[in-house]
Amino acid sequence: MSTLDFSTKIGSKRFSNPIFTASGCASSGQELSQFFPLTDLGAIVTKSIMTKARTGRMTPRMAETPSGMLNSIGLQGPGIDAFLENDIPWLVEQKAKVIVSIAGESVDEYGVLSRRLRAVSGISAVEVNISCPNVENRGQVFACHPDTSVAVIESVRRNIGGELPIIAKLSPDVTDIVEIAHAVINAGVDGLALINTLLGMVIDTTTMRPKLAGKTGGLSGPAIRPVAVRAIYQVHQAFPNIPIVGMGGVSNGRDALELVLAGASAISVGTASFGNPMAAINIKNQLSELLIQRGFNDFRDAIGFAHRGVQ
């Protein structure tokens, strides 16, 4: 019997295995804990939290698409105060590793959120969701431009103190994702999360109007996996030393392995959990088996292996 060191690292933090939830696809963990102990996963990445409670968008908020789905939740959530009071203590009680995702409408809001997280114990990293409309700049998404991305990351870094690893979550809807990655790496992030959803739209051919109340939505699921693999591959090629949390359509161990070979140090499972609450656990078990079959003793040797190949 072969053994596998399945642990992975992001910045200073070690995770027992590389399978995480994806932000917004596991709420704060309670619902999935009905199906498996949260400690079985490398980490729970929480839904992106903002300073204030948010109602989110009107329904319909989702549309199924071929091998994918659109969502437009609009960052519904309880706000950072309620989150820190209720969700974090519960997660800590479960002994789950926690990565907190934050989102803001202004550079300042990210700063405020980071300051609130600073003193909180039981958090392993902060994931900065910069795919949010910047209300100060005609609603353009921060992640679309290097300068706004950097402004957010610097605000987070200044406010969060030196402890927590910072992961910047990038949008694939850009002309050059390597350029954005380069900018946030220079601004001091410890890792990247790739990829957020693609901007998409479905029109209901019966009502002849956009299907989602919010008109456009984020495309996720297996349909986007080739885009995720490409983004991860490109960024890992340019910055082989920066850990990447890979995601985008991973629904089984083969898919997870594909993203790892492209350069991911960890895998977030999003949409797949909607189709199957046990998806993340199955993926973890399948990935470990596939790695062992391929002769890996250490998960970390597989990261970015497609760039090197068999020597």
Add this chain to the structure above:
Amino acid sequence: MSTLDFSTKIGSKRFSNPIFTASGCASSGQELSQFFPLTDLGAIVTKSIMTKARTGRMTPRMAETPSGMLNSIGLQGPGIDAFLENDIPWLVEQKAKVIVSIAGESVDEYGVLSRRLRAVSGISAVEVNISCPNVENRGQVFACHPDTSVAVIESVRRNIGGELPIIAKLSPDVTDIVEIAHAVINAGVDGLALINTLLGMVIDTTTMRPKLAGKTGGLSGPAIRPVAVRAIYQVHQAFPNIPIVGMGGVSNGRDALELVLAGASAISVGTASFGNPMAAINIKNQLSELLIQRGFNDFRDAIGFAHRGVQ
């Protein structure tokens, strides 16, 4: 029995119906003519042609993905001379409406191609595939930047004379497709083709290397349809008077209607023809039926209907 005026216009040219082939997905028409008369389609959009004969890329050139596929053909083709000598006369003989797609590695190459097309009779429009690597600029794709896109279009316009409608085919892999559309419209195009493939990648988890010889490839098929609908909707919203040839994952009449409602004046059928040689014909028949069911007498009333809704 209701009747439907199914004709559509791009620039000065009228097409008997709005269903076209997609460039690179029907070669120059001969192969599909085994299955139906080419005159049944609104137009045949030919494979992008370059000045010289091209070998294209090594195999493997394709990988199936969930509800989609990647291709990396590398613009294999006979070159403009052989194309004008063999393919165009044959298409003209079939009485097919022809839109010629051109591709170049430099602004000049587009100019040369346009000059060659200038005097050719039997062509209804030229589609300018600007999603090609610009060898003069570190291999960056023309369509990625407004300035390089405009340079290509101006070169085409100068060289082609005042006759043929010019359609610029844009890439969805940009931060702001409306910005690129704006630029080429200002440069004088008569129509836009949306969307080309998304850049993607598949890694073979058995060999643990990129599956395609060219590493990355273009993602097409139903998986990308929500991205196509979004791009068409955004561009039609900004420029309601510019005709759009919509494409991306259309595989039945419902899909075609979705793109029309978003703002497309015509629909190109690409990947669907690989799964079914009769796809374009079926789509044409289904679309006409759906339009009649919804009470349209004129196809053109449906274009962009999702923006207006029922008044």
Add this chain to the structure above:
Amino acid sequence: MIPHKINRSATQIMAEVISNKKFGPYHHMVFAVGEMAANIKPGNFVAISVGGEQSSLILRRAFAIYRAIDKGPMGGSIELVIAPHGQGSTWLCSRAVGDFVDLIGPLGTSFGIPTTNANTMLVGGGYGSAPLFALAELLKNRGCRVDMVLGASTANKIFAPLEGKRTVSSLTLTTDDGSAGIHGQISEAIPRLIRELGTEVIYSCGPMGMLAAIAKIAKDFDIAHQCSVEESMACGIGVCMTCVVPIRNGDGVKMVRTCIDGPVMDGSEIIWDRKEVLDAMNI
């Protein structure tokens, strides 16, 4: 906060199809679910994977449980009433006896039962009547009077099996086209019935428009109204936030998940008018 015990008894199983019969425009399907059946309450639903292994349909479909039988000849079983509508339900309806489907249940809230005898009215639209028959039985056993009103666009779309009809004190049918029962929308018939029957609690299940109309009537009569809502669900287990309905929350509005806090909800709490919601969201 200790979360309320979300889907406490939900399990994921491969359930065998043990019967699949056409019933008018619907399919009545029975699945072997073993011990799951014992935990099912009227109003709960199940979420089923559709399309098979290579499917491009990646999300589960939710179905209200028509009946659950704890210890039948095949062990525990559940029965669903399915309208072959789009791709997922059509696939499910074409499953043969002996096929297995991936099924999670029981999910969601169940109908609340009055603590004292009460005159209840159960209103179902289309296949929305399905979960009401188990509820009727339960209410009757608790000593409630149970009047049932079933409506649909046309006669054969009313789902009303014989054995179900037996449990109720009265059954009124309505059809939009007049092909059976009272001619007209179900909601038009209800006010008179409430008055005649002295209804104290209304239970409803059906299209959102019907539920909204009944909510208004219940408010006018000032009687309790529990409704089972049907919003598009991506996950069915509370993690995606797609299935929400707006409820009153002070001056504002709160979006609650219909898969966790529903599908059975207090009809008076839901804001049925979209414009009112949008206005409240902009406060």
Add this chain to the structure above:
Amino acid sequence: MIPHKINRSATQIMAEVISNKKFGPYHHMVFAVGEMAANIKPGNFVAISVGGEQSSLILRRAFAIYRAIDKGPMGGSIELVIAPHGQGSTWLCSRAVGDFVDLIGPLGTSFGIPTTNANTMLVGGGYGSAPLFALAELLKNRGCRVDMVLGASTANKIFAPLEGKRTVSSLTLTTDDGSAGIHGQISEAIPRLIRELGTEVIYSCGPMGMLAAIAKIAKDFDIAHQCSVEESMACGIGVCMTCVVPIRNGDGVKMVRTCIDGPVMDGSEIIWDRKEVLDAMNI
């Protein structure tokens, strides 16, 4: 240019599965194809849609025709030998008798037949032997001597049905693991056999590595070699340009479509060495 008559007799039909039997690790499947059968020549293939209506698999799969029967009891039929490998072939192998599949054929080139009597050798790897049996019959009827060499990694992967064996003058088996016939790769056995049997023409079908090895042997012996290649095909009908193989074209290289100019091609024209292709492309 009048194009050469591409897929002149290809039609698209819904073909009924009339038999599906396991044969070692393969499925031997028979489809009712009506008049299509009359137009099929040894070497042709068919392209079949897989996965059903909601399938995420959007491309057809190509399968070599093992046998075509023009006027059987069920009308025209074709037989395929399918290895359940990935998602598409596994789906196809699980079709039941009476199911229908969307099938296009006949596609591609067929094996060329010597104009005079000749000693022929038919070399098949794995399910690659399938199209060789119809070829063997044809060659025999034309008065050729037909020697067959079939190889695989292990004994049960050799596809060699009884009735097929009867048509050939000699049959040699090879297995990589020695579990049947000669121990070793099929290409190791061939030079000796060519010498012994006086082979004048080689026909081959199987994995690309095997075909390349045979091409080299054929070149060394300076004998004709027709091979049926297997490249990934997206369309099967010539419109996508994904299925190409490199052939010599003056000093350079030309990529030709194996679905139109193949699958049966002249082995001496193909450039088998990837490095040679890359070098030639950079001329």
